[in-house]
């Protein structure tokens with residue numbers, strides 16, 4: 338059995354930032370990550386990170402209050418406003434910290450950090466490094482981790498969160514290169530395991546974004562919050578659904594339908610292409626559904642008027658993606674785009690210090706729901722969330738580990754390891770002929786088609802029926818390939834059970850919520866209903882499946898209002 342005072346699962350921005358905070362508090366932290374940290378999905382982030390740096394524009398100065406109002410309004414008033422205040426008050430400090438650590442932010446002519454306009458923001462507030470912001474942030478935090486000699490265990494996947502019913506004891510991890518299981522005891526465990534985009538078809542997320550951390554927490558009895566709120570990004574490349582960053586529109590790109598019209602004037606006359614993502618995604622889906630798209634599947638993002646120089650300087654990555662994956666150079670031709678799954682607003686229910694209901698267990702980043710995004714996240718607020726709440730969770734995890742009065746129970750950890758070993762053994766042996774990848778694909782398509790951008794009661798009921806059928810088939814999987822080294826077949830088969838749970842929780846929450854709010858649009862209940870639904874959905878594991886309950890939304894100074902752009 339291995340033991341560390343603070344164990345962090347996840348080597349993305351949230352995990353690394355938590356590890357750095359723990360190391361700076363003088364406690365040894367170990368990071369377990371399924372992939373090498375710099376290959377985490379954070380590295381794919383393009384557009385930027387939000388912070389009110391007080392820069393002036395047209396005689397106005399940006400402020401934390403402006404960012405907070407934009408975030409709350411963007412969230413369709415479902416975000417907890419006390420948490421949003423923390424996010425916006427501390428944002429500038431975190432961004433300057435990143436700058437001092439070496440992030441090569443793009444600059445203004447005066448040498449300040451450059452900021453670009455982003456959807457739903459009333460000020461150019463998104464700090465960026467060309468259109469590769471996530472990659473620069475991730476490499477910088479990795480450097481800072483190496484500098485602090487933080488112990489990193491790459492290619493170790495956590496498969497079980499161990500609890501004695503009262504407090505978290507540690508995790509059971511699986512070593513991909515050798516197939517070995519290890520019990521890891523911990524004073525505190527922090528999850529920075531990222532999102533669950535792979536539960537949906539047409540996702541911009543990496544293949545490893547399977548929501549394993551959320552599922553582990555749920556199985557350990559920790560509730561998940563607001564899982565029905567799934568962000569669909571308006572612009573993903575047709576065919577591959579690779580993200581085409583909002584920065585394309587932030588820098589002035591137009592969206593055009595098959596009639597050559599800038600159709601956003603019909604949906605958000607003032608904000609146009611820079612309305613929040615939920616509104617733009619629905620507008621595009623409507624244009625396509627009503628026959629004003631191309632080949633019934635896409636519309637165009639036109640950047641040509643920005644000019645070659647600007648595209649090459651500010652949007653080099655999306656230019657490359659368009660050339661390599663769609664054969665279109667945006668300098669010369671518009672990019673064919675369609676909406677795709679992008680981000681999970683919901684996640685592990687936790688507070689502003691990452692604390693969950695389970696003592697000693699913390700969450701930060703996309704796997705967590707603090708909640709600062711409510712029903713719709715603004716672009717640029719997620720990178721901010723990862724570093725800011727990663728830092729806070731790291732600090733609180735150290736305090737908890739230092740104050741812990743009891744130590745981990747080795748017998749319990751070894752028992753859980755044996756149980757997991759048996760479970761993996763039964764997957765290797767197989768009970769039937771079902772192919773896990775076929776089940777996975779059916780789940781993904783069902784979620785995209787029936788619990789997608791536009792939701793209807795009958796379709797969601799049908800989706801729940803299909804999911805329960807898939808779960809029955811999961812019990813009859815074919816034997817998994819039995820090699821020990823890098824047995825991704827085994828890992829994917831194991832994870833699929835958790836993905837089916839997340840899909841079911843999402844569909845149940847969406848079916849129950851009889852209103853439209855942010856990313857959750859019910860064709861049969863098209864209006865927001867604050868009287869009945871200004872509340873968070875909490876999903877707990879019950880004996881017969883997920884059990885839903887509801888919690889109050891914290892409103893501090895921005896009472897709900899109609900959301901107009």
Ligand SMILES: Cc1cc2nc3c(=O)[nH]c(=O)nc-3n(C[C@H](O)[C@H](O)[C@H](O)COP(=O)(O)OP(=O)(O)OC[C@H]3O[C@@H](n4cnc5c(N)ncnc54)[C@H](O)[C@@H]3O)c2cc1C
Nearest residue numbers: 347348349350351371379384385495531702703717719720
């Ligand atoms: C293409 C794309 C572009 C984006 N652009 C932006 C942007 O411009 N601005 C913005 O604000 N947001 C953006 N986002 C969202 C943002 O990038 C993510 O929400 C954020 O980076 C998530 O960071 P994270 O640290 O929580 O998780 P991730 O970066 O996803 O890292 C998760 C980590 O957990 C590890 N892990 C997962 N499960 C396990 C397990 N079971 N055991 C061990 N390790 C595990 C993985 O190995 C990985 O290291 C973008 C997202 C995508 C997909």
